Amino acid sequence: MIREIYLWANGVLMVFNEKGEQILKFQGRFMEKREKLRKEDLSKAKFYIGSWTRGIVPMTKEEFLSSGWKKEKFVLSKLLSQEIRLNKEKMIKIGRELIENSRAFKSLGMKY
Numbered sequence: 371m372i373r374e375i376y377l378w379a380n381g382v383l384m385v386f387n388e389k390g391e392q393i394l395k396f397q398g399r400f401m402e403k404r405e406k407l408r409k410e411d412l413s414k415a416k417f418y419i420g421s422w423t424r425g426i427v428p429m430t431k432e433e434f435l436s437s438g439w440k441k442e443k444f445v446l447s448k449l450l451s452q453e454i455r456l457n458k459e460k461m462i463k464i465g466r467e468l469i470e471n472s473r474a475f476k477s478l479g480m481k482y
Contacts, residue, residue: 383396385397
């Protein structure tokens with residue numbers, strides 16, 4: 371049974387079973403293997419899209435099997451939106467920490 375599917379920005383697929391072993395019949399170019407994948411039980415599969423230099427992000431089964439997207443642009447936009455969201459979360463966390471630190475300084479009568 372297929373458990374994880376990785377699509378890299380260069381169009382190469384990596385497909386793994388429940389034991390973490392690569393399933394060789396699905397290895398290769400996504401556009402060549404997509405129809406084979408559609409015929410498989412993907413109910414428990416997790417889908418990822420990524421770039422070796424930018425990391426990976428999860429995607430839905432529908433996004434993954436869609437025939438209407440341009441792979442490279444989709445990969446980059448998906449990764450960039452994930453990166454922007456993570457950076458925004460980090461900035462919010464840092465801001466909250468700064469506010470808490472300034473309150474702590476003030477409660478001790480200290481200036482920062």
